[in-house]
Amino acid sequence: MKRASASLLPSITLEGSGPIYLQLAEWFRRAIAEGRLRPGQRVPSTRALADELGVSRLPVLGAYEQLHAEGYLESFTGAGTCVAAAIPHEGPATPRRRPARTPSASATPAPRRVAARVAAMAPPPQTWLESQGAFRMGVPALDHFPHGVWSRLLSRHARDIGTGALVYGDAMGHLPLREAIAEYLATVRAVHADAGQILITSGAQHGLQICAHALLDPGDRAWVEEPGYPGAHQALAAVDAVPVLVPVDADGLDVAAGLRRALTARLAYVTPSHHFPLGATMSAARRIELLQWATRTGGWIVEDDYDSEYRYGSKPVAALQGLDADARVIYVGTFSKVMFPALRLGYLVVPKDLLPTFRAVRDALDTCSPMLPQRVLHDFIREGHFARHIRRMRVLYAARRAATQAAIQRYLPDVLQVVGAAAGMQLTALLPPEIDDVALSQRAAQVGVSVRPLSPCYRGEARRGGLILGYGGVDERAIEEGVRRLRRCM
Ligand SMILES: Cc1ncc(COP(=O)(O)O)c(C=O)c1O
Incomplete structure (x- = not known):
């Protein structure tokens, strides 16, 4: 640790790592920002400071040069080097950085002010992710994704990228990919677009x-x-919109x-x-x-169709x-x-008629999506890999879904009541009211089982407890073992 204390200078302590000239520059910046060195105050000559610190003059010269360039120091012929007069001065301030030593519990600083809406944007505690x-x-x-095909397409585009993929793209996205998506949606989802x-x-x-952002004030x-x-x-909270909780029953939104x-x-x-x-x-x-309500009142409907490619037992x-x-x-x-x-x-x-609005919002939020993955995905769809992958996964997930239901039937028939298994890669099973789903998910995480509790998906008072089991990424042996472990946690 190097120390120097010039007569009118607070003691300089260099105890970090890295080049001395950077440590020294950082010490001066902080001392000036915190008011320990005042505007116009003289600082030691490079020779004197190097002597006091017991280092060569070179790093001190380097630090002073940097501080001059950044506007912290200035020199006058005959007057030596001083803290720049233009630096605002409010007297010594409380250091903004945390002290190097761990503060005691009672000294924990109060949280600093951030936007109030962030509290509403935070997701519920995600214990299952442990x-x-x-x-x-x-x-x-x-592990069933065609990685070979994907990496071949990726390297083809990476090798031959062209400048078109390196500039800012269209806020709406890569047109050939948009064309492929429109065709896919018309055929598979009966979407008109x-x-x-x-x-x-x-x-x-x-x-x-x-x-x-586009539709709500x-x-x-x-x-x-x-x-x-x-x-x-979370999306509503980001624009300070007010959620109105509408119950859902076996026919969907009431x-x-x-x-x-x-x-x-x-x-x-x-x-x-x-x-x-x-x-x-x-x-x-x-x-x-719902459509009649929207037409009558001028309301908008946001239809989140996140996983309907996989549907079992019906078209x-x-x-x-x-x-x-x-x-x-x-x-x-x-595509997640x-x-x-x-x-x-x-x-x-x-x-x-909303296209100019959505384009403007997208442009304002993050300009556009990265071009390379869009191009690769376009080829993946156009060459038929996408449709083939979905077909294969539909068979695989149907088997995994059946295995999950069978394991629940075998090990937990009286405890878990499966309700949502008609589509997707997950099913939901309700628990008897006396079982706390959050506590159960925490216990399950400790034995290597990741089940998401249902009750945090409610925002109102009346909550059902249950577990959401994602089976898409789990093979049949692990499904059986997972449900057995879950039984041990009950
Ligand atoms: C209902 C629902 N909507 C949206 C998403 C978000 O998907 P993405 O990964 O595309 O953001 C999810 C993710 O699981 C979801 O379950």
């Missing part, structure tokens, strides 16, 4: 954020499903309850193909009621967007489940 084991939600069968209406996003959550009310997807609440609670809400967020988290499919009658349910004659639905899709979540690509289908 385990990487069986039933982690939202994880596809990554041309490529011009597709906006590429960084996943469904980003799509929800864009919708909230602070204080606007929005229907959200109860229980529902916490990410929808539209009549929504009408009673907030007839003039600006927006309704729904997962009609596969309700998150209870798994209901919205009935035709409810779909029509895929057509998207709500395809029924909408009044262009009131914004359709949200994602059908490809992999880290790809961070999804899309919105935007009504034509």
Whole structure:
């Protein structure tokens, strides 16, 4: 540790690591910012300081040069080097940095002020994430992903990238990819849209954020499903919108309850193909009621179709967007489940008259999506790998879903009541009221089982306890073992 104390200078202590000239410059910056060195105050000559510190003059010269360049020091012929007179001075201030030594518990500083809405944006405690084991939600069968094909396409584009992929792209996304998505949606989801209406996003959550910014002002009310997807609440909180909790039953969102609670809400967020988290499919009658509400009141419907590619035992349910004659639905899709979540690509289908609004919001939020993955995904779809992968995964997930249901039937028949298993890569099982699902998920995490509790998906008072089991990324042996371990936690 090097120390020097010039007569009128606070003692200089260099105890960090790294080049001495950087440590010295950092010491001066901090001393000036904290008011320990005042504007106009003389600092020692480089020779004197080097002598006092017992170092060569070179690092001191280097530090002073840097501080001159940054405007902390200035020199006058005959007067030596001083702290720049232009630095504002308010007397010695409390250091802004935490003291090097750990403060005692009583000295813990109060949290500093941040935006109030952040509290509402925080997700519920995610205890289940403490385990990487069986039933982690939202994880596809990554070991069955055609990595070879993906990396071949990726290196083809990386090798031959061209300058077009290196500049700012269109806020709406890569047009050939948008064309491929529009065709796919028309065929598979009965969505009516041309490529011009597709906006590429960084996943469904980003799509929800864009919708909230484009459609809601602070204080606007929005229907959200109860229980529902916490990410929808996060998107509303980001724009200071007010969620109106609308219950969900076996037919999906209870539209009549929504009408009673907030007839003039600006927006309704729904997962009609596969309700998150209870798994209901919205009935035709409810779909029509919802569309009629939107037409009558000028409300918007955000349709989150996050995982409906996988549907078991019945044909895929057509998207709500395809029924909408009044262009009131914004359709949200994602590649997180059908490809992999880290790809961070999804899309919105935007009504034509809203395109300038959505383009402006997307541009303001994050400009555009990265070009390279969009190009690779486009080829992946056009060369038929995408459709093939979905077909293979549908068979695999059907088997894993059956294995999960069978294991529950074998080991926990009287405890878990499966409710939402018609689609997707996860199922929900209700627990008897006396079992605390959050505590159970914590115990499960300790034995390597990752189950998400149902009750935090409720925001109101009446909560059902249950577990959400993601089976997409778990093989059948691990499913059996996972349910056995879960039984031990009961
Ligand atoms: C209902 C629902 N919507 C949206 C998302 C977010 O998906 P993404 O990864 O595309 O942001 C999820 C993720 O699990 C989800 O369950």
